[in-house]
Amino acid sequence: MKQLPKIALGTWSWGVGAFGGDAVFGNHLTExxxxAVFDAAMENGLNLWDTAYAYGLGDSEKELGKFIRQQPKGSVIVSTKFTPNLADENQSDPFMSMLEGSLERLGVEEIDLYWIHNSLDxxxxxxxxxxxxxxxxxKAVGVSNHSLEQVKRVNEILGAEGFKIEAVQNHFSLLYxxxxxxxxxDYCQANGITFFAYMVLEQGALSGRYNVENPLPEGSMRATTYNKVLPQLAKLTNAMAEMGEAQGVSAAQIALAWAIHKGTLPIVGATKVHHVTDAAKATQIALSPEQVATLEQLAKETGVDTRGGWEGEA
Known part of the structure; x- marks a missing residue:
């Protein structure tokens, strides 16, 4: 697999329609x-882009593909996903059918990292x-939303033909x-598997931007999930903001620095230029063992469990 930057940029918020940015996040982004976000990322050396057919049923891939086509071949590291429950069972090869669609929408001849999006069957x-x-x-494959036992099983299946999982992508944050x-x-780190951490900022709830007085945008799915627990998160996000202030960074950057400190590669949802520049700066932050311990203790004290409904008991 190509050399990866310390942070990936996610495009779940790009595109519209079923499971798209408008429905999930309350976002309405123009081209x-x-x-502007894409260009800022490339300028800052963040060339790893994560998307999926499921994000707007291909709309996110289509939007990302417009900008990939404008770049020199191979300069963008492309990560996208096969989503089992969205496979077209009328096709003789539903897997390859979805893959071919992604290649076409993204405007590339090969996918650097292709995932199975969930652990269905x-x-x-x-x-x-x-x-x-x-x-x-x-070029390389990974699995997302799989448990340890499922990851081991996929590696067994691939190993029979001389291949292996190169990456795992799961929900991971101070709250989860x-x-x-x-x-x-530990298994990933012992086996040379890159752990991509998504929802590190819990869809903005750990960004330091939102609180009881300034809740997440009403009408979005994330508002329904997180607004009710904002009072419990206040002590944690305040501590993150204080740590950030001492280093001239934000609470969100502290959350990202924590995830990097734990040995993961965070995926940052990028909808504004400052998300990109902030992410680039977060890769330079050093947290002390005492700061890490404080953050984890405060996170535990929130009593908040952000397991997603899609994650089952894995």
Whole structure:
């Protein structure tokens, strides 16, 4: 796999429609706004972009593809996903059908990192990764929202043909450290698997921007999830803001620095230029062991569990 930057940029908020940025986040981005974000990222050396067919049923990929086409071939590291529950069962090869659609929308001949988006029927879908790798259309593969046992099983299936999982992408934040508790992060680090951490900022709830007086945008799914727990998060986000102030950075950058400190590669949802420049600065922040311990203790004291409904018991 290519050399990866310390942070990936996520485009779940890009595009509209089912599971798109408007429905999930309450965002309505113009093409000019997305281009400004993309250009800022490339200027800051953040060339790893994460998307999925599921984000707006291909709309996120289509928007990202407009900008990838304007770059020198191979200069953008492309990460996208096969979502089992959205597979077209009328196709003779539903896996390759979704992959081909992603290649077309993104305007590339190969995907640097192709994921199975969730753990629906691991035994059925995992073997499809092998012909995708053999075809050359996929350079490396990963799994998202899989448990430790499921990750091990996929590695067994791939190992029979001489391949392996290169990356895992799971929910991971100060409020959701399941990957530490169940040993998945340790397994990844022991086996050369890059752990991509998504929702490190819990869709903005840990950004320091929102509080009881200034809740998340009403009418969005994230407002429904997080606004009710903002009072419990105040002590944690205030401490993050104080730590950040001492280093001239924000609470959000402290959250990202924590995730990097734990050995993960955070995915930052990028909808504004400052999200990109802030992310680039976060890669330079050093947290002391005492600061890390304080953050984790305060996070524990919130009593907030942000396990997503899609995560089951994994």
């Amino acid at each position: 000019a706004q997305m281009k 691991v035994e059925r879908w995992s073997p499809y990764l092998i012909p995708a790798l053999k075809s050359g259309k996929v 450290r399941n990957a530490i508790d169940d040993g998945l992060l």
